[in-house]
Each structure stands twice: as C-alpha cells, then as structure tokens.
Amino acid sequence: MRQISTALKLDENRLASPAALAAYRESILAERDPNRPIIIVCHGTGCLATNSPKVADTLRRAIAAAGLQAQVVPEIKTTGCHGFCSRGPLVIFHPTGLFYQRVQPEDVEEIVQTTLLEGKPVERLLYVDPNTGEHIVHDHDIPFYKYQQRLVLRNIGKIDPADIRDTIAAGGYQSLAKVLAGMTPEEVIAVVETSGLRGRGGGGFLAGRKWRLAVENVRKSPGPVYVVGNGDEGDPGAFMDRTLMEGDPHAVLEGMIIGAYALGAQQGYIYVRLEYPLAVRHLSVAIEQARALGLLGQNILGTGFDFDIKINRGAGAFVCGEETALIASLEGRVGEPKTRPPYPAEKGLWNRPTIINNVETWGNVPQIIEKGADWFAGMGVPHSTGTKIFSLVGKVNNVGLVEVPMGITLGRIVEEIGGGVPGRDEFKAVQTGGPSGGCIPWELKDTPVDFDSLTRVGSMMGSGGMIVMDKRDCMVDVAKYFLEFLMDESCGKCVPCRMGLERMHAMLGEFTMGKGSLEDLDELHSLAEGIKDGSLCALGGTAPNPVLSTIRYFRDEYEAHILHKTCPGKVCRELITYAINSELCNGCTLCARECPAGAITGVKKKPHEINSSLCIKCGVCFEVCKPEAVEIL
Amino acid sequence: MISFTINDREVTGQEGWTILEVAKWHGIDIPTLCYHGAVEPYGACRLCVVEVDDGQQRRLVASCLHPVQEGLKVQTDSERVKNVRRWILQMMVDEHPGSQRIKELAKSYGVKESRFKSDRVEDLCILCGLCVRACDEVVGARAISLGNRGVRKEVATTHRLPSPECVACGTCLYVCPTGAMEQLFDRIRG
Incomplete structure (x- = not known):
C-alpha cells in the first residue's frame, strides 16, 4: 500500500489547504x-x-x-x-x-x-x-440501468478504487473541503438533519438526530468520542455494502471524516466482515492514500483538524452487524448485543458517545453536503428521502445491484429493472430486508419501497436485500430456510431468540413433513409474536418476520401442508413424488444414468420408470430431462 | 424523584433506578431468573419483561435494565407480557424438566410440558450467566465465562480444562437458579 502512494507521488502533493485540493484536481484533469x-x-x-x-x-x-x-x-x-x-x-x-x-x-x-x-x-x-x-x-x-438512479453508486464502475486521483477527478473530497473551509459542526448537522437521511443499515433511524444526540451528550460529558462505519454486511445474498466499500471506498471515508468533524471525533473505525477481503484491501489502500494527501490523519487540509480511521475485521458473526454487538466486538469482547437505552450516541465505544452508521449512510453524506439538504429531500418520498441500494436476487432475469429512489414500487423494481421472473410468470413473493424481513406477495406489488410502507406490510427495509420468489418456491420451506440461518446466527444471549428460533424451526419442520395441526399453526403464530416482543435485540425482534408474513399472506400454503399433505410449490420432499410421463419420455436414458440412487429403470428408446421406494427425491432427473417428461406430483 | 405508574398505580423511584427495582420497592411482583441484586443486570432470561408506554410507543422491555422515566406507564401483566412469559417457561420446562424452580414458575403460569423435547433434558443450565457475573463481579476470580454461540452456548472454562483461577468458593453454586452448577462445579474447579 505504501508503494502505491509512493508510486503515485502522493506524499509530494500533500494538500495544505482546502483550496489546494481544488488546484490538485485541476492539475489531474489537465493531465x-x-x-x-x-x-x-x-x-x-x-x-x-x-x-x-x-x-x-x-x-x-x-x-x-x-x-x-x-x-x-x-x-x-x-x-x-x-x-x-x-x-x-x-x-x-x-x-x-x-x-x-x-x-x-x-x-x-x-x-x-x-x-x-x-x-x-x-x-x-x-x-x-x-x-x-x-x-x-x-x-x-x-433496462437494468435505465430505470436506476445511481447516486451513492455514481462513481462505481467509472473510477479505479485503488487510485485516489480518479476519485478526486470525479469530485471526491470536495464536500470535505467545503465543510472545513467554512461550515461549523452545527451547520453540518443541520444539513444532515434537514435532508431527512435515515440509516441504511436496517433500523432506519434519522442520521441527523443520531448525530445531534451524540453531540449533546459530548457537551454534557467532554472527552474522547468516536465515529464508526458499519460494514459488517451479513445478509445472505446481499452485497450493497461490499460493492460500495470495494468500488468507492473514498465516499465512505469522506462521509466519516465529515461526521467526525461534526462530532469532534479524532478516531474512527470501519468494521468490515472478514469475508470481504477485497473491501478490506481497497479501504486500506484508500486510507493510506488519503493520509498521504493530507485528507486523513494529522492536520487535515491544513485546518488543524485531526482524525484517523482504523479498519477492524469482523470474524463473521451475523449479530455483530447489530450496533451494540459491533461495539462490544470492537472493544475486544464477545459480540453480544446489549439492551438499549443507553444508545451508542450516549454510551457507545468505550462507554463514550459514538456515532455509528452503516457505510451506505456514510456514503450519502458527501453528496448531501455538496448538493444540499433540499436536493436530497426532494428525492424519494416524505420520511424516506434519497435513494436506496438493493441487491436484487432470486427468480429474476437481471440479478444484481440496483439503486433506486425511495418510494418506487416493488413491482417496478422486479419487472422493469429486474426484467421480471424467468418464464414471464408473476412473482409469488418478494422477500425484502434480509433473512429477518417479510415476504410480500404479488398482490401487494404496488407497495412503495420505503421504510414505513414496508413495515406496514409486515416486512422491512433492512439493509436492502430483495429476494424474488416464484411459483416453484414453497413459502413454508422459505420461512424454514430463513429461520435456519437466523437460528445459526443467534448469539444465544436471550431466551426468546436462542430457544424460540429453534422451536419455530422445529414446528416449521413438522409442517414441511405434512405433520402438525391448525392449532399448531396458531401456536406458531403466538410464539412468533412472543419472540418479536420479548427478544433483546433486533435480530430476535425481527427474526419472526418470515414466519409471520408467510402465515399472513400464504396461510393457504400452510393449510395445504397440514390438512392436505401437499406442497403447492412442490419443494417439500416428504410431500412430493417424482414420476415419468410415458407420453413425453423418449427413452434417452439420461435420467437413469444420472440417478444417484439407481431408482430409474427402462429400455433405450422406451419410456422409463421411477421406483418410488428407491427414489431419494433429489430432483436430478427433473433437472436433466430435456423433453420435460419428469413430473413432480 | 421520578413519578410514573405501574399497573395504573402511582409510584416513585430515584433517577437511575430500573423498573424492576422500583417494583420490588413497592412490593409489585415481577418474575426473574437471571437477575440477582449482587451483580449487574444482564437481560438474558427476558422473564421480567413488562409493557411500557412512553406516550410515543408501546413496547416490551426488560424491567431489570430499563431505567425509570417520568410519566411512563408500566403494565407488568398485560396479554403481550403473559404471552412472552408463557413461551419462555414453555421452552424452558421442555428443555430443562429437571429444574424445580422452572417447574414451579411454569406451573404458576399454567404451562405444562409439551411434545417438543430437547436432547439436552438432563442439562439444567439456562445460560442466565449469573455464575459468570458473580465469579467476575463479586469474587473477582473470572474462572468461567460463556463460550460458543446460539444453541451451542455454554458455561465454560478456558480450553474446557479445570480452571486454575477457580478458588472453589461456591458462589456460583449459590447464585445458580436451576441447580445446573452442581453438575458443572467439579469440572470447573478440577
């Protein structure tokens, strides 16, 4: 890293004032x-x-x-x-x-x-x-790009993240220069407050209010304070934060430096999960280069403001994305959440006032400073301003990362940007907000995607995961899948989450085998409500969402499993059988050769048969059959 | 002094007190398992949850940790509170049927053992962390800690070997609400 900044001769160009940054940018552009x-x-x-x-x-x-x-x-x-x-x-x-x-x-x-x-x-x-x-x-x-509004992602794909000159040429650090040249901390906070920026990591708390609280607490108890960037993205299938940290690390750094100036912090931390080596590398390079140019470290842009950032790698616990657990982990303790209040803005890292925001939230800050609070508040909808990055995955033609204005409907994201479900079916449900979000059915496709609307329909914004499901997905199985993930990631501190998720998983397991009764379904619902109410942190508090939302919108599928012992999505192994349609089978023998259980017999060019007593229901025959003669009953 | 209500009854408490402390002072019963006056509250068993209304929202909080606030309306026995307690006790009595204390608590909430049985039934530990906190905060030995995560969480010593820090004082045996420490003690002190 040292070599990169030496090679770029950054040390020789150390910027001594906000005006020097503008001159340096001109010189880069002139070259x-x-x-x-x-x-x-x-x-x-x-x-x-x-x-x-x-x-x-x-x-x-x-x-x-x-x-x-x-x-x-x-x-x-x-x-x-x-x-x-x-x-x-x-x-x-x-x-x-x-x-x-x-x-x-x-x-x-x-x-x-x-x-x-x-x-x-x-x-x-x-x-x-x-x-x-x-x-x-x-x-x-x-279409995937046409309907997007890329603000946080605006530089990604245009700049080389390992070369700070690219960032500066694209306008990077100009907001920092603006802040240091002539804004008071109070003015910075006022702009963030007026913008209506809400936390992008899941909670959706107003960033400006969080900053304000922290500043008030510092006033009450002077001493060291901290800013933290939460990059411990752990949702399966989500990669918003990773992309931002890898593709435009300076946007995160600049946001944090501005936040540190507003709070009066001298030390910041970015907590990145260990499984993101490229993000760690690019952030490290970015920090090194920003230091060399005098944008980070001692006497930033010659204004006497000192602030530095350390990267902390998380060891892969999902719960460490929760802010109190993250702080515990930063302090070197076991990553377990604590009850709030006190909030981190009052007692955070080392029991001192701390602003902790998601890296995407930080990534929004420079543009808000640059273009103004009104510009930002003009995008999106009231109470959910600006844009949000989603990772669109699952049964959708265009899988990838999209940034859209808040308030766009779910249907437009899936149909226009995502290109719809393969085979031009309607989607059955979209699961938003990561593993502990809820499943929103096709009927609610006109739901605006903003913090409050998603909560109203029983899901959440979360950090921006979006998993599309179609008719071949079983909603009971989906709920069980997410519960399995969450059960594995529960820290185990509080009883409702540790024992409750295991119990819900067991009950869902019974349903997927066609066992249980409608009374059990009511019991599951009441347990889910209990876990939601009783858990210590947001992991347990939101973990019942997949269960509650699927019971709310897909009760018929639960009833099909329980009462009729059938799985409408044809997923649950105990409730399905594989058979070969003799009219469609051309006797190619492929399925018989691929079957790992030796359950398929037949003569070449004659219809084959599956021996259901040997069949392990792995689905290989279904996948390989070209004339689609294998049916799931 | 801070004035608020518990079950519609006017009560007062000092700044910095928790809801549980004020309730105890006024003789209002809230069940607990992981709470002990000698150590810092931890908020793990969630049995002490109460429903609070601060004028903005109604939610459930752990009374052992939640500070009293002027004008707060606290309900210690609402339907939502009862539902949480019922499920906690249901799962505990299924997983730890051997504990007398849990049996009694479950009985008082009308909870009977269900068909869900754990494979850990002989294990009495509910991971309330009282032993760990007492060993750290009261004794100062720090011989035990909570290891592992989620359903595999356990009270453990370093490398699961007998702990040289253990002074065999028996404080952990005394604070353990379920008798689990009696099973563990010999492995800890070596």
Whole structure:
C-alpha cells in the first residue's frame, strides 16, 4: 500500500489547504485527455470470479500488439462492481457506452479487430433483452440501468478504487473541503438533519438526530468520542455494502471524516466482515492514500483538524452487524448485543458517545453536503428521502445491484429493472430486508419501497436485500430456510431468540413433513409474536418476520401442508413424488444414468420408470430431462 | 424523584433506578431468573419483561435494565407480557424438566410440558450467566465465562480444562437458579 502512494507521488502533493485540493484536481484533469477512449473492465468480486483480470490482461496485450495510433490507444481501467453481476465479466467502452457482457479472454481478439479497428460492435457479446429478444448496444439503454438512479453508486464502475486521483477527478473530497473551509459542526448537522437521511443499515433511524444526540451528550460529558462505519454486511445474498466499500471506498471515508468533524471525533473505525477481503484491501489502500494527501490523519487540509480511521475485521458473526454487538466486538469482547437505552450516541465505544452508521449512510453524506439538504429531500418520498441500494436476487432475469429512489414500487423494481421472473410468470413473493424481513406477495406489488410502507406490510427495509420468489418456491420451506440461518446466527444471549428460533424451526419442520395441526399453526403464530416482543435485540425482534408474513399472506400454503399433505410449490420432499410421463419420455436414458440412487429403470428408446421406494427425491432427473417428461406430483 | 405508574398505580423511584427495582420497592411482583441484586443486570432470561408506554410507543422491555422515566406507564401483566412469559417457561420446562424452580414458575403460569423435547433434558443450565457475573463481579476470580454461540452456548472454562483461577468458593453454586452448577462445579474447579 505504501508503494502505491509512493508510486503515485502522493506524499509530494500533500494538500495544505482546502483550496489546494481544488488546484490538485485541476492539475489531474489537465493531465488527462478527455477524448482518450477508455475501456472499463469490471473488477468487482463477481466479475473477478468469472475471469475478468485475465480479460483485462489479454486486452492490454492485444492492444499493444495491434499497433494502434497513439491518439486512439485506449486506457484500460479496472473498476468496482457495475451491479449487473449475472452478466459478468463486463467490458464497457467510454465515451460511447458500448456494453459487452460475459466476455472471456478468447473474445478479446475479435473485440480488438471488430470494435477497435473497424469500429463495429461484436454482436454476440451484446446484451439481449430476455423479454424482447433485442440486442442492446449501449449500457444506458439496458433496462437494468435505465430505470436506476445511481447516486451513492455514481462513481462505481467509472473510477479505479485503488487510485485516489480518479476519485478526486470525479469530485471526491470536495464536500470535505467545503465543510472545513467554512461550515461549523452545527451547520453540518443541520444539513444532515434537514435532508431527512435515515440509516441504511436496517433500523432506519434519522442520521441527523443520531448525530445531534451524540453531540449533546459530548457537551454534557467532554472527552474522547468516536465515529464508526458499519460494514459488517451479513445478509445472505446481499452485497450493497461490499460493492460500495470495494468500488468507492473514498465516499465512505469522506462521509466519516465529515461526521467526525461534526462530532469532534479524532478516531474512527470501519468494521468490515472478514469475508470481504477485497473491501478490506481497497479501504486500506484508500486510507493510506488519503493520509498521504493530507485528507486523513494529522492536520487535515491544513485546518488543524485531526482524525484517523482504523479498519477492524469482523470474524463473521451475523449479530455483530447489530450496533451494540459491533461495539462490544470492537472493544475486544464477545459480540453480544446489549439492551438499549443507553444508545451508542450516549454510551457507545468505550462507554463514550459514538456515532455509528452503516457505510451506505456514510456514503450519502458527501453528496448531501455538496448538493444540499433540499436536493436530497426532494428525492424519494416524505420520511424516506434519497435513494436506496438493493441487491436484487432470486427468480429474476437481471440479478444484481440496483439503486433506486425511495418510494418506487416493488413491482417496478422486479419487472422493469429486474426484467421480471424467468418464464414471464408473476412473482409469488418478494422477500425484502434480509433473512429477518417479510415476504410480500404479488398482490401487494404496488407497495412503495420505503421504510414505513414496508413495515406496514409486515416486512422491512433492512439493509436492502430483495429476494424474488416464484411459483416453484414453497413459502413454508422459505420461512424454514430463513429461520435456519437466523437460528445459526443467534448469539444465544436471550431466551426468546436462542430457544424460540429453534422451536419455530422445529414446528416449521413438522409442517414441511405434512405433520402438525391448525392449532399448531396458531401456536406458531403466538410464539412468533412472543419472540418479536420479548427478544433483546433486533435480530430476535425481527427474526419472526418470515414466519409471520408467510402465515399472513400464504396461510393457504400452510393449510395445504397440514390438512392436505401437499406442497403447492412442490419443494417439500416428504410431500412430493417424482414420476415419468410415458407420453413425453423418449427413452434417452439420461435420467437413469444420472440417478444417484439407481431408482430409474427402462429400455433405450422406451419410456422409463421411477421406483418410488428407491427414489431419494433429489430432483436430478427433473433437472436433466430435456423433453420435460419428469413430473413432480 | 421520578413519578410514573405501574399497573395504573402511582409510584416513585430515584433517577437511575430500573423498573424492576422500583417494583420490588413497592412490593409489585415481577418474575426473574437471571437477575440477582449482587451483580449487574444482564437481560438474558427476558422473564421480567413488562409493557411500557412512553406516550410515543408501546413496547416490551426488560424491567431489570430499563431505567425509570417520568410519566411512563408500566403494565407488568398485560396479554403481550403473559404471552412472552408463557413461551419462555414453555421452552424452558421442555428443555430443562429437571429444574424445580422452572417447574414451579411454569406451573404458576399454567404451562405444562409439551411434545417438543430437547436432547439436552438432563442439562439444567439456562445460560442466565449469573455464575459468570458473580465469579467476575463479586469474587473477582473470572474462572468461567460463556463460550460458543446460539444453541451451542455454554458455561465454560478456558480450553474446557479445570480452571486454575477457580478458588472453589461456591458462589456460583449459590447464585445458580436451576441447580445446573452442581453438575458443572467439579469440572470447573478440577
């Protein structure tokens, strides 16, 4: 890391005043040719996993070998995640916005020949709209991007997160300079308060009010105070915070430095889960580079304000995303939540007033300072202002990370941005808010996605997970799945959560086997209410949501399991049997060869049969059968 | 002094007192398992939950930890409170049928053993943490702590070996509400 900042000669450019930052930015922009083409190769975690570094390397070499004229040699830039992870690795050409998806090293030669030398797009690498079959050439025409409003994610996919000059060229740290050049801490807090920014990590508490409380508490008891960035994202299938920390780490840092200035803190911590090595690396690089430029550390921008940030890696406990557990973990104690009050704004880290916000919340702060509270409050809906990042996953055509204004309807996110459910079915339910959110049914697809509306329908905003389910999902099984996760992640401190989740899981397990009675269903409901009321922290307090919401909206599925011993989603193994439709079976023998239990017999080119006493219901035959002759009864 | 109501009765308490402390002072019964006057409250068993209305919202809080507030309306026996206590006792009596104290509490709330049985029935420990807190705060030995997580949580010594810090004073045996420490004690002191 040291070497990177040395190589970039950052130390020599240490910025001595807010005005020096503006001059430095001018000098970076002056060095750059605005007309030089740029080829962006996504280096987000998803694309890295699908070979993007090799694509970038091959491109570099192929371009060198092609002997292009000096003025058209494109710059290859590796950036954070573009969000469209199901289509990676992504390669995008600037300034045109030509968008290639699922690019592999073998495609590079053709890209150089056709696109760079002949100036034409490579048809087969273009994105095809699954609903219209149309080839789309430019990224801004792809529905997945077209309907988004990317504010927190605005730089991601455009800047190289490992080069602070890119961030500064894109306007990074200007809000910090603005704050240090002429805003009082009181003014900063007032702007955040007026913006209506609410915590993006789950609770949805007003950030400005939290800051105000902390400042009042510092006044009452002077001494050290802290700011903390919560990047311990643990929801299965969610990667909002990861993408932000990996793709635009400086936005988080800048927000925290501004928060520290408002509170008068000299030390901050970012708590990142250990399973996010790239986020840790990029944050570390960003901190090192910001320090070298004098944007972090002693005497920031020559104004006499000292503040530094340490990264703390979480060891992978879901509950440490809860703020009191996170603080305990930061202090080196077991990551267990504590009862609030006292809130961290009063007694947080080392029992001192602490502002703890999610990294996405921090990421919003610089823009609010830059463009003003009214600009921010003008987006979204009253009481839920601004935008929110969601990770859209599950049974949806376009899987990925999306940022939308608050108040957009659930249906629009799934249908327009997500491209709907494969097979053009209606979605059955969307589970929002992570494992302890609720399942919202198709009938409520016009529900606006904001903090209060989601709570009203029995779910929550949470940190922004969004899992789409279709008719092949069993809602009882879904509730059981989330309970299993939460049961495993419960810290075990309080009885309702430790014992209650286990009991709910056991009861759901009975239902999925067609056991239990309607009285048991009422008992499950009453237990869920008890856990919600009685638990110590938000993990237990929200854990019953998957159960309560599925009972509320999909009671018929519970009744089908209990009364009719059938699973409408055809998922619960105890309640289904596999059979081969002899009219559709062409006797290809594939299922018989793949069956791990040897339960399928038959002669070549003649209909096969499944011996249900041997069948283990693994579903392999169903998956492999080309003529779709395997049926689930 | 802070004035508020418990079960519609006007009560007063000092600043910094908890609801449970004021209730005890006024002779209002709230059941507890993980509470002991000699150590810091912990809020784990949740048996002492009460319903509070601060004018903004009604919610359930652990009375052993929640500070008294002017004008607070506290209900110690509302339907929601009873539901939480019933379930806590239901699950405890199913998992720890051997504990006399839990049996009695369960009986007073009309709870009987259900068909759900734990595979840990001989284990009496409800993980209230009283032994750990007493060993730390009262004795100062810190011979035991709570290890592991969730359903696998346990009272344990370092490396699960007999603890050299244990002075065999028996404080943990005394504070244990279920008699679980009698099973554990010999393994701790070695």
